[in-house]
Amino acid sequence: MKFGIVVFPGSWSHQDFHHVIVKILKEEACYLWHKEADLHGVDCVILPGGFAHGDYLRAGAIARLSPVMRAVAAFADAGGLVLGSCNGFQILTEAGLLPGALLPNDCLHYRCRWTHLRVESRQTPFTTAMQPGQVVRMPISHGDGRYYIDQAGWKKLVEGDQIIFRYCDAKGTLAKDVNPNGSLDHIAGVCNERRNILGLMPHPERAAEPILGSEDGCLMFASLLDSFVRSPLTTCGDRA
Amino acid sequence: MTVSVVAPDLIASHGLTADEYDRIVAIIGREPNLVELGMFGAMWSEHCSYKSSRVHLATLPTEGPRILQGPGENAGVLDIGDGLALVFKMESHNHPSFIEPYQGAATGVGGIIRDIFTMGARPFALCDSLRFGPLTDPKNRYLFSRVVAGIAGYGNAVGVPTVGGEAYFAEPYSGNPLVNVLCVGVARKDRLFFAKAGGIDNPVIYVGARTGRDGIHGATMASGVFDEGAEARRPTVQVGDPFREKLLIEACLELMEGDDLVAVQDMGAAGLTCATAEMASRGGTGIEIDLARVPRREPGMTAYELMLSESQERMLVVAKAGSEARVRTVFEKWDLDAAVIGHVTEGGLLRVLDHGRPVAEIPADALASEAPAYHRPSSRPAEADARQRLDLDRLPLPDDYAAVLLELLRSPNLCCKEGIWERYDHMLFLGTIVGPGSDAVVLRLPGGTRAIALSIDGNSRYCTVDPYRGAMIAVAEAARNVVCGGGEPLAITNCLNFGNPERPEIMWQFVEAVTGIGEACRAFQTPVTGGNVSLYNETSGNAIFPTPMIGMVGLLDDVAYATGQWFQAEGDLVALFGDTREELGASEYLAIRFGLVQGEPPALDLTRERAVQRTCLEAIRAGIIRSAHDCSDGGLVVALAESCLGATPIGVDIQLKDTIRPDALLFGESQSRIVVSLKATDWLRLERIAAAHQVPVTRLGIVGGTRFRLHGPACGLDLPMTEVEAAWRSGLASSLGA
Numbered sequence: 001m002k003f004g005i006v007v008f009p010g011s012w013s014h015q016d017f018h019h020v021i022v023k024i025l026k027e028e029a030c031y032l033w034h035k036e037a038d039l040h041g042v043d044c045v046i047l048p049g050g051f052a053h054g055d056y057l058r059a060g061a062i063a064r065l066s067p068v069m070r071a072v073a074a075f076a077d078a079g080g081l082v083l084g085s086c087n088g089f090q091i092l093t094e095a096g097l098l099p100g101a102l103l104p105n106d107c108l109h110y111r112c113r114w115t116h117l118r119v120e121s122r123q124t125p126f127t128t129a130m131q132p133g134q135v136v137r138m139p140i141s142h143g144d145g146r147y148y149i150d151q152a153g154w155k156k157l158v159e160g161d162q163i164i165f166r167y168c169d170a171k172g173t174l175a176k177d178v179n180p181n182g183s184l185d186h187i188a189g190v191c192n193e194r195r196n197i198l199g200l201m202p203h204p205e206r207a208a209e210p211i212l213g214s215e216d217g218c219l220m221f222a223s224l225l226d227s228f229v230r231s232p233l234t235t236c237g238d239r240a
Numbered sequence: 241m242t243v244s245v246v247a248p249d250l251i252a253s254h255g256l257t258a259d260e261y262d263r264i265v266a267i268i269g270r271e272p273n274l275v276e277l278g279m280f281g282a283m284w285s286e287h288c289s290y291k292s293s294r295v296h297l298a299t300l301p302t303e304g305p306r307i308l309q310g311p312g313e314n315a316g317v318l319d320i321g322d323g324l325a326l327v328f329k330m331e332s333h334n335h336p337s338f339i340e341p342y343q344g345a346a347t348g349v350g351g352i353i354r355d356i357f358t359m360g361a362r363p364f365a366l367c368d369s370l371r372f373g374p375l376t377d378p379k380n381r382y383l384f385s386r387v388v389a390g391i392a393g394y395g396n397a398v399g400v401p402t403v404g405g406e407a408y409f410a411e412p413y414s415g416n417p418l419v420n421v422l423c424v425g426v427a428r429k430d431r432l433f434f435a436k437a438g439g440i441d442n443p444v445i446y447v448g449a450r451t452g453r454d455g456i457h458g459a460t461m462a463s464g465v466f467d468e469g470a471e472a473r474r475p476t477v478q479v480g481d482p483f484r485e486k487l488l489i490e491a492c493l494e495l496m497e498g499d500d501l502v503a504v505q506d507m508g509a510a511g512l513t514c515a516t517a518e519m520a521s522r523g524g525t526g527i528e529i530d531l532a533r534v535p536r537r538e539p540g541m542t543a544y545e546l547m548l549s550e551s552q553e554r555m556l557v558v559a560k561a562g563s564e565a566r567v568r569t570v571f572e573k574w575d576l577d578a579a580v581i582g583h584v585t586e587g588g589l590l591r592v593l594d595h596g597r598p599v600a601e602i603p604a605d606a607l608a609s610e611a612p613a614y615h616r617p618s619s620r621p622a623e624a625d626a627r628q629r630l631d632l633d634r635l636p637l638p639d640d641y642a643a644v645l646l647e648l649l650r651s652p653n654l655c656c657k658e659g660i661w662e663r664y665d666h667m668l669f670l671g672t673i674v675g676p677g678s679d680a681v682v683l684r685l686p687g688g689t690r691a692i693a694l695s696i697d698g699n700s701r702y703c704t705v706d707p708y709r710g711a712m713i714a715v716a717e718a719a720r721n722v723v724c725g726g727g728e729p730l731a732i733t734n735c736l737n738f739g740n741p742e743r744p745e746i747m748w749q750f751v752e753a754v755t756g757i758g759e760a761c762r763a764f765q766t767p768v769t770g771g772n773v774s775l776y777n778e779t780s781g782n783a784i785f786p787t788p789m790i791g792m793v794g795l796l797d798d799v800a801y802a803t804g805q806w807f808q809a810e811g812d813l814v815a816l817f818g819d820t821r822e823e824l825g826a827s828e829y830l831a832i833r834f835g836l837v838q839g840e841p842p843a844l845d846l847t848r849e850r851a852v853q854r855t856c857l858e859a860i861r862a863g864i865i866r867s868a869h870d871c872s873d874g875g876l877v878v879a880l881a882e883s884c885l886g887a888t889p890i891g892v893d894i895q896l897k898d899t900i901r902p903d904a905l906l907f908g909e910s911q912s913r914i915v916v917s918l919k920a921t922d923w924l925r926l927e928r929i930a931a932a933h934q935v936p937v938t939r940l941g942i943v944g945g946t947r948f949r950l951h952g953p954a955c956g957l958d959l960p961m962t963e964v965e966a967a968w969r970s971g972l973a974s975s976l977g978a
Contacts, residue, residue, distance in 0.1 A: 009483070009486070009487055009490075009574060009575065010397070010399075010483050010486050010487075012399030012486070012668060013668070015669065016668065016669065016670050019670060020670075023688070035573075050399060051396075051397040051399070051482070051483060051486070053483065054397065054481070054482070054483025054484075054486075055397070055483075056483065109389070109392070109663050110392050110393075110396055110663045110664075110665075111662055111663070112396075112661075112662055112663070112664060112665045112666055112667060113662050114887075139667055141396075141665045141667060141668070143396070203667075205670070206667050206670060209670070211673055211684070211799065212667075212670060212672070212673070
């Protein structure tokens with residue numbers, strides 16, 4: 001399976017994703033430069049963490065205008081798999097590819113720490129290797145990660161089973177003190193209606209080796225590989 | 241050459257003395273014009289020329305089998321095997337951080353990162369060491385929270401993780417906070433770059449951000465003492481743009497993969513002046529530039545301003561003739577300016593033109609290496625003896641040892657610093673195996689099988705009472721911490737923060753500290769690879785504690801040696817390497833309980849220290865050490881409590897047998913001690929290793945349960961871990977703000 005990792009000026013998690021895909025998963029990965037609207041035939045696009053364009057104006061607000069995003073939108077429109085983590089999630093919401101917005105953390109400062117996430121749905125190509133209710137551990141590292149959506153939008157998310165991860169404690173309980181940024185309804189990650197785009201604030205690539213404290217991020221990559229093997233056509237974008 | 245400047249107040253306003261001015265006239269054979277005076281003022285400032293410290297720094301050991309580059313370049317470089325080089329340096333940004341804490345700290349981070357990637361290394365970790373006045377004062381809380389925000393704001397955005405450091409609070413830092421930042425990077429050994437101009441007619445290219453009017457006279461400002469109106473100097477502080485720096489990192493590293501560059505230098509203090517003068521001087525060449533070609537942010541800038549601006553995120557490179565187009569292509573890809581502003585010339589002259597008209601002509605060596613070097617008078621202050629005296633009999637023993645422990649754990653210097661480090665991305669690049677909060681940070685190297693350990697240390701209270709011993713202890717503790725992390729100490733960088741060197745008692749502190757550092761570094765075979773000196777850290781006549789900060793790097797041949805300070809499992813044995821003596825001088829305990837900064841710091845026997853470190857490292861490599869923690873501030877009982885306070889706190893049951901004064905037993909800071917934990921079945925192996933090094937090792941107790949229990953011959957305490965943790969976590973809670 002070939003992963004394409006988008007590099008914006010100011011991205012910084014792209015090398016970490018590359019490492020995990022090539023060294024840990026032994027799959028193929030390439031970088032996609034933001035000025036090019038060509039995805040080089042990849043099977044999955046990753047929008048990594050960082051401060052694309054310095055996050056000036058607003059996180060993701062300038063990045064959504066990069067030429068590569070036109071290609072990403074077309075790819076997603078054709079059913080292609082798109083994963084946005086951290087800044088990648090912010091960019092996907094700014095680009096209108098995912099619902100909602102990411103506001104400054106309620107503590108008003110940057111936070112880098114381990115979090116527990118409750119898997120809310122395995123009905124996505126990103127979570128097939130997980131169980132609903134399962135608690136996974138991944139770190140966050142962001143200043144603007146408070147998920148927000150209006151009441152009607154939230155209702156749609158719930159009804160559409162589009163909330164994929166919620167911040168929780170080690171036992172899976174939702175509570176204010178384990179919601180690291182004040183996200184609405186403890187939301188850590190959501191998918192689009194069609195379920196081929198996932199955005200989450202946590203970093204799965206930082207949780208892919210035991211020596212770093214967790215391998216739970218591998219479950220996401222395993223899900224992607226599994227989905228791709230089972231139906232490469234639908235994930236490649238031919239479904240439309 | 242036109243305007244002649246002789247007015248004494250103009251000379252003084254450039255930070256130069258009348259003698260120094262005469263020396264300038266003698267060197268260039270005429271009076272300098274205003275541009276030249278400005279260039280000399282910046283380059284001969286204390287900050288750039290080390291004129292008060294050079295003769296003493298020359299005594300430090302700088303050679304060793306692993307040293308690829310010692311002091312004198314942008315950063316030091318070590319050979320760490322496998323074709324890799326470790327590039328590292330620590331620098332201070334104290335003065336700017338007092339005037340404008342957010343930007344001062346942020347640009348300190350930016351500056352040290354540039355020093356690393358100019359050498360061809362990808363910067364991959366930062367550590368910071370911070371000093372502030374007590375947080376009971378709102379001004380200090382403001383400085384503290386803005387400095388932390390500045391480090392976070394810049395480091396997080398630029399994409400270099402801040403993996404560790406330390407913070408310490410004491411009254412003498414009220415008017416003079418310290419912000420020392422260490423950066424490490426890794427390069428291929430055969431792809432290192434140096435800031436040495438070469439190749440006559442090779443183009444000199446300006447890259448990065450445009451030049452503005454910010455930071456003019458920054459170097460001069462950082463070389464003076466402050467008075468009441470220091471904040472009025474805000475215009476001398478630069479404004480950082482981490483996004484632009486990130487672009488600069490990527491563009492430079494991309495360019496360095498090719499074969500187009502001859503030399504690279506950061507434009508930091510003294511900006512274009514320093515970069516041109518130092519590159520030419522190191523290369524034994526001249527440089528000619530025309531300011532008309534310098535990209536600028538605003539119209540109407542004078543030659544004087546352009547040469548002295550300290551606008552951030554700028555570099556100067558010497559490329560091979562014919563490479564200009566490739567250099568421009570790479571920088572255009574990253575949306576950065578690149579402009580050929582001059583070329584390398586024969587002879588040693590730095591020639592600055594403005595639209596073809598000469599505005600400065602100075603031999604590069606005169607600026608870069610011929611600043612005066614002063615043997616400033618130094619004398620031991622009269623009160624030194626009184627400071628070292630301590631009559632323990634006059635200090636009552638505590639009634640309640642548990643209460644004292646909680647008070648210590650709650651104190652700003654010993655409490656949990658997670659409130660600081662969670663604001664920094666400390667996990668980027670997937671290298672952080674042992675993260676912030678432990679004695680040493682352990683970072684996996686590219687390739688994945690080996691790692692480095694980093695520690696920053698400096699006990700300023702010890703240095704106040706005895707700068708010589710205090711500085712030796714700083715080196716010893718840094719090495720000990722690296723060993724606790726599983727690393728073999730390799731080399732140090734340092735920041736030497738002191739008051740006004742024109743005062744003999746301050747100069748005495750400096751000389752004593754440098755002597756101590758040299759002696760300890762020779763004993764540990766950890767040479768000095770560079771660093772910086774920050775003098776004049778005083779406001780309204782009040783100097784800081786003498787604060788030599790040591791940044792130590794070590795190597796782990798196997799990532800499996802990586803060791804944290806936290807107890808791992810119920811039933812493990814707790815043991816102590818080393819001896820506990822009746823030593824309370826200059827301790828955290830005395831400061832907190834009695835408000836005293838007094839008494840000789842603990843004794844340091846370098847032979848014993850080395851033996852303890854060898855023992856611990858050998859035991860770690862033998863695979864029998866589950867945790868290792870240096871006993872330092874707060875003594876044995878604080879070290880034990882900290883070992884209990886990992887991600888999942890765990891209790892301990894300790895029996896002490898020593899019959900010394902109980903507060904010294906619990907809170908004394910005897911050196912050369914390490915608390916370790918191990919499986920009970922490994923005890924005999926540990927004893928054998930310690931015996932081979934003639935190091936005493938004592939069984940202290942057992943890990944487990946939910947209580948912190950300790951019984952000694954004349955003292956005892958028993959606390960629920962929840963209470964211990966709550967006290968430890970509460971220290972900074974109210975001080976950081978949002």
